[in-house]
Amino acid sequence: MPRRKGPKRAAAGEDITLTKNADSLPEEKKRRKVDSDKTELKGDSTSMTVVEAGPAGFKSAIVITDSDVKLPGRKQVSYEDFTYLKDKGQPGTQVMLAHKYTDDVDPKGWWMSEKLDGLRAFWNGNNFYSRLGNKFYAPEYFTKNFPKDIQLDGELFFGRGEFSKAVSIVKSKDVDKGWDKLTFEIFDAPNIKAEFEDRIEAVADYFEKNRTPYVHVLEHVLCKGKDNIEQQLKRVETLSGEGLMIREAKSDYDFGTRSKTLLKIKSFxxxxxxxxxxxxxxxxxxxxxxxxxxxxxxxxxxxxxxxxxxxxxxxxxxxxxxxxxxxxxxxxxxxxxxxxxxxxxxxxxxxxxxxxxxxxxxx
The missing domain is CATH 2.40.50.140 (Nucleic acid-binding proteins)
Structure with a gap:
């Protein structure tokens, strides 16, 4: 696999905005200065290290905290609310995004799943967030058995071809209306220290012991080759599905980037x-x-x-x-x-x- 470039380092003395939890930190603790010879930020109960910066004032600063779960050999990003402050107009959770599948890719040995037309949602152990960092207010019964120490990436799903219904429920101010018709379709667990296969297995094991009707761990099937892709794509689209996703075996979770290890396949x-x-x-x-x-x-x-x-x-x-x-x-x-x-x-x-x-x- 091609070697990934390392993250950029903070400029000394640069004024930045960081938070583990924008709702819980006092205002004076939301802003810090990088020391002239350090990139470690101190001042509250957990030290934070800047590992990546945006081009102006750290608009997209990424931090690591002492409580992170790191993948072997990788600088992993994870913190309590996994969201950025919105004061500089750059909100958002740093979820992993997909590239489009091209014919030069050999999909044999990759993991194949249905591409769902649901609403992307990230569970941080306390709440759901959108890609833009907006909080989704799920009712307590929906998240009752969700893990507190495992981050979950997936989609809030109503059904094939029912994207608008899912959006209508999630954006409604009445949290008791319609959530019982949704399921959270999980396709990754970003902060588990493991390869893709083991991350998914760990999530499946957790929900086997903590059952809930509102969660489904998305099924992944080993791809046999390009003919298999065509067969499954035709089957899914016949069922009014959106398409397929394929995931490279033993791959990491690439935070905040469009990864070559995750590809989407559609005929439109x-x-x-x-x-x-x-x-x-x-x-x-x-x-x-x-x-x-x-x-x-x-x-x-x-x-x-x-x-x-x-x-x-x-x-x-x-x-x-x-x-x-x-x-x-x-x-x-x-x-x-x-x-x-x-x-x-x-x-x-x-x-x-x-x-x-x-x-x-x-x-």
Whole structure:
């Protein structure tokens, strides 16, 4: 495997913002100065070491605390709330993200699972957080048997093709409404000191002893090769699933990065756009929204009406909302061909275009 570059070190004397738990630390302890000859930060019960910095004022500082669970030979990132303060506009949990699968990858021996169209959620031992660091307020009964010392990465899932329903439940202020219809689909445990296979097994063992109807440890099957990928992708999509994920055997959890050890496989592309207006409905949709007027990250404008249900047409996503849509390819003018609305993204605040391989752009 290619050797990974080590993390950047803090600049001496640089003023940064750090926290183990933004809600529990006093205000005066949220800011620290790096000593002229050290990168270790002291001042409360746990010393913290800066191991990675953003380009301006440590906007994305990553810290290690004494209580971290480290993987062998790797500088691991983990702390109580696993979130950053939002004062510099760079919030977020540093979850591991996937690259897209390409034909030059031999998937034989990788672990294969279904790609779920749920809401990404990170359990830090106390609460759920989104990729942006926003807290999800799950009812107590839902998390009753969850571990306090194991971090869990997964998705809050309603069912195939039901992304919008999952979002509606999670963002609702009424925490008792609908959570019993969700499951937390777990696909990793970032702070366990082990390889991928052992991390998943440890989580399965924990929930075998601490049973709950609201947790499912996602099944992973050993991939036999590219033909196996095609067979399973066709099966999942026939069941209205989103696609597949494959994970390299014995791999680490790569915090805060898009990892080459985790790949996503789909027969369509998806992206995020911002809602800027509405088109009036015609025919059976007279009197309600016919389509959402959207703008892509690149600035291209397009409309999407397919995928909206009757409820969403009566009460469409607000202007400024970020939505996810899927499409087959881009037209010569750069617009998505046959776009379909999937749902509102409450874990994103900016549009994001899909990256298409050579030969798929502007067809």
């Amino acid at each position: 592309y998806d992206a995020e756009a911002i809602v800027i207006g509405y088109e009036k409905g015609k025919g059976r949709n007279t009197g309600v929204v016919g389509a959402l007027c959207c703008r892509m990250e690149c600035g291209t404008k397009f409309s999407v009406g397919s995928g909206l249900n009757d409820k969403e047409r009566k009460n469409p996503p607000k202007k400024g909302s970020i939505i996810t849509y899927k499409f087959q390819e881009l037209t010569k003018s750069g617009k998505p061909r046959f776009p379909t609305y999937i749902g509102v993204r409450i874990d994103m605040d900016k549009p994001k275009d899909a990256v298409l391989p050579a030969g798929k752009n502007n067809e």
